[in-house]
Amino acid sequence: MASSGGRHVIIIGGGASGVLLAYQVLQQPTGTLRVTLVEQRPEIGRGIAYHTGNPDHLLNVRVANMSALPDQPDHFWRWLASRELDAPLCPDPYCFVPRRIYGDYIASLLEQRTSDPADVERLSIVRGTCVDIHEHPAGVSVILGDGQSLLGDAVVLATGHDMRASRSGYADPWAPPSAAPIDPDAAVLLLGTGLTMADYVLSLLRDGHRGPVIAMSRRGLLAKAHRRVDAQRIEAADVPFGTGITELLRWLRARIERNAADGGDWRSVIDGLRPYTQRLWQELPQASKRRFLEHARAWWDVHRHRMAPEVEARITQAIYAGQLTLMAAKVISVASDDDGALINYRRRGDTRILNMRVGAVVDCTGIVKDPRATPNPAVRRLFERGLARVDPLCIGIETTPDCAIVNRDGTTSRRLFAVGPLTRAAFWEIVAIPDIRHQCVALAVLLADTVGEEQVERRYEPIGV
Numbered sequence: 001m002a003s004s005g006g007r008h009v010i011i012i013g014g015g016a017s018g019v020l021l022a023y024q025v026l027q028q029p030t031g032t033l034r035v036t037l038v039e040q041r042p043e044i045g046r047g048i049a050y051h052t053g054n055p056d057h058l059l060n061v062r063v064a065n066m067s068a069l070p071d072q073p074d075h076f077w078r079w080l081a082s083r084e085l086d087a088p089l090c091p092d093p094y095c096f097v098p099r100r101i102y103g104d105y106i107a108s109l110l111e112q113r114t115s116d117p118a119d120v121e122r123l124s125i126v127r128g129t130c131v132d133i134h135e136h137p138a139g140v141s142v143i144l145g146d147g148q149s150l151l152g153d154a155v156v157l158a159t160g161h162d163m164r165a166s167r168s169g170y171a172d173p174w175a176p177p178s179a180a181p182i183d184p185d186a187a188v189l190l191l192g193t194g195l196t197m198a199d200y201v202l203s204l205l206r207d208g209h210r211g212p213v214i215a216m217s218r219r220g221l222l223a224k225a226h227r228r229v230d231a232q233r234i235e236a237a238d239v240p241f242g243t244g245i246t247e248l249l250r251w252l253r254a255r256i257e258r259n260a261a262d263g264g265d266w267r268s269v270i271d272g273l274r275p276y277t278q279r280l281w282q283e284l285p286q287a288s289k290r291r292f293l294e295h296a297r298a299w300w301d302v303h304r305h306r307m308a309p310e311v312e313a314r315i316t317q318a319i320y321a322g323q324l325t326l327m328a329a330k331v332i333s334v335a336s337d338d339d340g341a342l343i344n345y346r347r348r349g350d351t352r353i354l355n356m357r358v359g360a361v362v363d364c365t366g367i368v369k370d371p372r373a374t375p376n377p378a379v380r381r382l383f384e385r386g387l388a389r390v391d392p393l394c395i396g397i398e399t400t401p402d403c404a405i406v407n408r409d410g411t412t413s414r415r416l417f418a419v420g421p422l423t424r425a426a427f428w429e430i431v432a433i434p435d436i437r438h439q440c441v442a443l444a445v446l447l448a449d450t451v452g453e454e455q456v457e458r459r460y461e462p463i464g465v
């Protein structure tokens with residue numbers, strides 16, 4: 001299918017990141033950009049995060065902070081209030097709503113655009129899987145799994161988190177336990193103790209699971225919960241940008257201790273630092289980034305990415321009832337059979353190899369951590385043909401601060417871009433809506449100004465390489 005009638009941006013991925021970007025591109029005052037959104041799922045706006053139908057799976061960010069539009073911070077709250085419900089879904093903007101409801105909200109952004117006659121010709125939604133991308137001097141071409149070809153002026157990867165492919169003998173953490181199926185009286189081993197684990201425990205409880213549940217991770221850390229506290233106001237001049245990780249953590253602990261001495265909550269400091277986390281990451285020395293990933297990331301994650309109070313109450317109840325056990329340990333081997341699996345493991349700080357028998361194993365460790373192991377065929381092809389490269393820390397594809405993809409030789413693409421979790425190497429804090437929405441606005445402005453126009457070829461060499 002050829003591109004015609006103005007400059008054309010193709011967005012790969014119709015989850016939250018893709019929809020937010022499409023919306024912002026269509027909002028640009030030039031009105032000359034056309035958008036094609038490619039999504040393999042039946043519905044747009046869902047992705048991994050918001051496709052769940054379980055009402056117990058709540059957002060882990062309060063409603064007040066989940067507007068899709070940076071210039072309208074109460075947009076989501078007003079959308080919720082406008083819904084015709086017998087009872088209020090949310091009593092105030094400090095509450096946490098089911099993620100499936102948020103998926104409805106994200107989808108509604110483009111529903112509004114497609115109802116506008118001026119936008120009907122500017123937005124196309126194509127169902128399919130992108131399997132390859134080619135960059136040409138005059139444009140780009142996207143190849144879909146059914147052989148269809150889309151031609152445009154720029155491509156933006158908005159594919160979200162890469163999830164591990166289901167392994168033989170493991171239950172899918174994104175499907176209900178009944179899909180496995182899991183014996184309600186069997187012991188279940190959950191690998192990982194993060195937010196995905198919490199969701200699966202809620203799914204087990206909702207399905208009436210009666211057997212013991214063991215959640216295992218290297219440190220056995222459980223995500224903290226939100227409280228009704230406001231973010232502390234932190235001035236940029238007070239933040240030690242450019243220092244090493246040791247100095248930065250010392251500053252953060254001191255700030256939290258001073259706040260606690262005044263009767264404050266550590267959460268307000270962590271939240272107050274949020275506007276600066278991307279800059280802190282970008283100015284952190286490469287050696288400090290590596291040390292953070294190896295030694296401090298798990299501790300940061302449980303304090304930064306918190307669970308809703310309602311989820312905390314359910315998880316805490318399951319722990320006190322003895323049904324859920326958190327364990328700091330490492331799995332040595334998993335031997336699956338018809339009755340479940342025999343697990344060999346070693347507790348943290350212990351040299352002995354122990355074993356347990358479980359009826360099911362669920363890998364809740366989440367995303368693919370090495371970008372080269374991606375199951376995404378389009379990203380794999382970019383790596384194979386040198387149109388993209390992995391960052392030095394091997395946590396994402398390499399992009400510039402303006403989201404342009406960097407190729408194997410260090411040349412910045414003029415036509416290939418990425419948003420959302422794929423760009424965590426450059427932005428780090430880019431997995432939640434409050435961060436992604438700002439990124440999408442900035443990229444939409446850039447695309448409106450530059451797509452399809454001649455640009456000077458740029459070279460990109462990250463610090464420390």
